[in-house]
Amino acid sequence: LSFLFGVRYFNVEERFELNGAGTFALDVNGNGSFADPGDIAATAASGNYVLRTSNDMIGLNLGADLMFRDCCWEWGLRFKVSPMVNNADLRAAVATVDPLFGNSASQFSDGATELGAAIEFGVLGNYKLRPNLAIHAGYDIAWLVGVALAPDQAATPSEIDMNGSLFFQGLTLGLEWSR
Numbered sequence: 431l432s433f434l435f436g437v438r439y440f441n442v443e444e445r446f447e448l449n450g451a452g453t454f455a456l457d458v459n460g461n462g463s464f465a466d467p468g469d470i471a472a473t474a475a476s477g478n479y480v481l482r483t484s485n486d487m488i489g490l491n492l493g494a495d496l497m498f499r500d501c502c503w504e505w506g507l508r509f510k511v512s513p514m515v516n517n518a519d520l521r522a523a524v525a526t527v528d529p530l531f532g533n534s535a536s537q538f539s540d541g542a543t544e545l546g547a548a549i550e551f552g553v554l555g556n557y558k559l560r561p562n563l564a565i566h567a568g569y570d571i572a573w574l575v576g577v578a579l580a581p582d583q584a585a586t587p588s589e590i591d592m593n594g595s596l597f598f599q600g601l602t603l604g605l606e607w608s609r
Contacts, residue, residue: 432497433492433495440488440512441487442487442574443484446581449479451476453473454530477527480523481520481584483520484518485546486516489513489514496508508550509552511547514547514576515544516592517541517543518541521539540588542590546575562607563608567603571598
């Protein structure tokens with residue numbers, strides 16, 4: 431049984447982009463015909479909406495490993511938890527190209543600091559092929575909560591939403607040679 435205590439830094443940056451384009455015509459006279467004098471013929475308009483988030487998370491890192499050893503085999507479990515402070519930033523930009531109402535562009539940014547956390551769990555195993563050669567395998571999962579995700583900001587761009595979460599998982603394979 432071993433324990434882990436330290437400091438952890440985690441950075442998550444995302445970008446979400448929404449693009450749209452359309453063609454429209456205006457019946458200025460209101461008579462159902464777009465060919466009258468004064469009507470506006472078919473024209474194209476487009477828009478671009480870009481959201482960027484950045485999460486800088488720092489906090490304590492606490493964990494434990496529980497390993498079982500038998501001859502050439504070693505296997506065990508590991509667990510980590512990291513309560514962190516998240517300093518998140520949001521940058522949003524909107525640009526439209528509209529021949530009828532005119533082109534426009536605007537930008538917005540916001541920031542907030544709230545609490546977040548990372549929780550990790552893993553299963554790992556080692557096998558010694560020779561006294562100086564071993565293979566390693568493991569499976570890890572991690573859950574990150576309290577982050578500002580770029581797609582979540584599209585609903586309320588006037589204030590930053592830090593209720594997002596991310597789930598990571600992965601397989602680890604390795605070969606260790608020692609002298």
